[in-house]
Amino acid sequence: MTESIDAKPALSIVTELQSLREIAWFNPNLTSAEEGLKPVGLTRADAEGAEARLQRFAPLLVKAFPETANTGGIIESDLVAAPLMQAELEKTAPILGQLWIKKDSHLPISGSIKARGGIYEVLFHAEKLALAAGLITPSVDYSILLSPECRQFFSQHKIAVGSTGNLGLSIGIMSARLGFQVTVHMSADARQWKKDKLRSQGVIVMEYEQDYGVAVEQGRKGAESDPACFFIDDENSRTLFLGYSVAGLRLPKQLQDKGIIVDADHPLFVYLPCGVGGGPGGVAFGLKLAFGDHVHCFFAEPTHSPCMLLGMSTGLHDGIAVQDIGIDNKTAADGLAVGRASGFVGRAMEQLIDGCYTLSDQSMYDLLAMLDHSEGLQLEPSALAGMRGPHITSAEHAYWVQHGFSAEIMAKSTHLVWATGGGMVPDSEMQRYLAQGKLR
Numbered sequence: 001m002t003e004s005i006d007a008k009p010a011l012s013i014v015t016e017l018q019s020l021r022e023i024a025w026f027n028p029n030l031t032s033a034e035e036g037l038k039p040v041g042l043t044r045a046d047a048e049g050a051e052a053r054l055q056r057f058a059p060l061l062v063k064a065f066p067e068t069a070n071t072g073g074i075i076e077s078d079l080v081a082a083p084l085m086q087a088e089l090e091k092t093a094p095i096l097g098q099l100w101i102k103k104d105s106h107l108p109i110s111g112s113i114k115a116r117g118g119i120y121e122v123l124f125h126a127e128k129l130a131l132a133a134g135l136i137t138p139s140v141d142y143s144i145l146l147s148p149e150c151r152q153f154f155s156q157h158k159i160a161v162g163s164t165g166n167l168g169l170s171i172g173i174m175s176a177r178l179g180f181q182v183t184v185h186m187s188a189d190a191r192q193w194k195k196d197k198l199r200s201q202g203v204i205v206m207e208y209e210q211d212y213g214v215a216v217e218q219g220r221k222g223a224e225s226d227p228a229c230f231f232i233d234d235e236n237s238r239t240l241f242l243g244y245s246v247a248g249l250r251l252p253k254q255l256q257d258k259g260i261i262v263d264a265d266h267p268l269f270v271y272l273p274c275g276v277g278g279g280p281g282g283v284a285f286g287l288k289l290a291f292g293d294h295v296h297c298f299f300a301e302p303t304h305s306p307c308m309l310l311g312m313s314t315g316l317h318d319g320i321a322v323q324d325i326g327i328d329n330k331t332a333a334d335g336l337a338v339g340r341a342s343g344f345v346g347r348a349m350e351q352l353i354d355g356c357y358t359l360s361d362q363s364m365y366d367l368l369a370m371l372d373h374s375e376g377l378q379l380e381p382s383a384l385a386g387m388r389g390p391h392i393t394s395a396e397h398a399y400w401v402q403h404g405f406s407a408e409i410m411a412k413s414t415h416l417v418w419a420t421g422g423g424m425v426p427d428s429e430m431q432r433y434l435a436q437g438k439l440r
């Protein structure tokens, strides 16, 4: 069972993390959404601006990626109930409330949550260049950017990014489609099929023996020496963050369509797998804008890469890496293999998230097999990190008390597990994942 830690000195949290046991940390600095949103430095208008930009690009996306036609060029995922998975999970311990899954795993174009932030930042950059060059005005149909003349224009510009895989996939595919010269700097843990897919689309893939931090550093260095190159900075980008935040703004309508109420008597718990932090941070920001104090966000990390839990609980943020406390940052959850959290996101989330917890790779595999077996839904290991959350909140009485939740209120809650990736994993790879999981 997961051990929970709160209000203990940071030193004992470090010791707990070093033990590699699965732990939960409840944020002692949590405030009201209104207070907590202030330090983010971004506003509702910024997030709505991102949504408006995505609307302007929708006609282009329909033409460039026909799989987005049925949503009118809007990249959005389904929200599905998971009663069979819930029944399986409840064989070990009760879950108070209903389990739902947000299928970012099946987002079009790149099959992960990175289809939000990554694609948004490429579009943001393309729009800026095209407006400055007089190729478009904000009121025209942006699909003219797919013309040979515009491609020719974009081909004189370069984009670079460092990635563990999925961000590279999103940025590479989108950039290449517009005609940019794009280079993806991949860390050692990135999967071969992701590199192959990118190369087949004309993306330059640079491979490194080291982890994500090194891949990002190399990408950053290469871009610095080349003024024609735009570096997408996963560790600090406000643009990526805003691209993710749009998901939060859209959720109220999606929940409403499913008849789900969110208010003081019907809390919404959201569990987000966390790597460097931009994806979960951006989504959590959008959720707090949309639901205020009625939404409760938790970040989930591998026991071998608990960078956000470490940075937040010690208050050191990007001033400390998991390697500094002797943890190896080796995990099968590729999107989550990050040793040092984004300083921007850590500070932005300081008063907004309810907590962080860790889980082992084996737990992710077991949950992966359980979800396949129960709901017939197949995800990559990282995307299962959120699935531990409903048990943690359901069991933590001290946490309920802090929020004034009774068992009755908990029973009316919604647990939303953000399934962040897996839709494009090749079948042979998926079979290997499934074989790693133990079914109870």
Ligand SMILES: *Cc1c(COP(=O)(O)O)cnc(C)c1O
Residues within 6 Å of the ligand: 112, 113, 114, 166, 167, 273, 274, 275, 276, 277, 278, 279, 280, 334, 335, 336, 380, 382, 383, 420, 421, 422
């Ligand atoms: C990138 C990624 C995450 C986490 O996003 P960060 O912005 O790195 O925190 C979670 N799950 C998957 C599948 C990812 O690819």
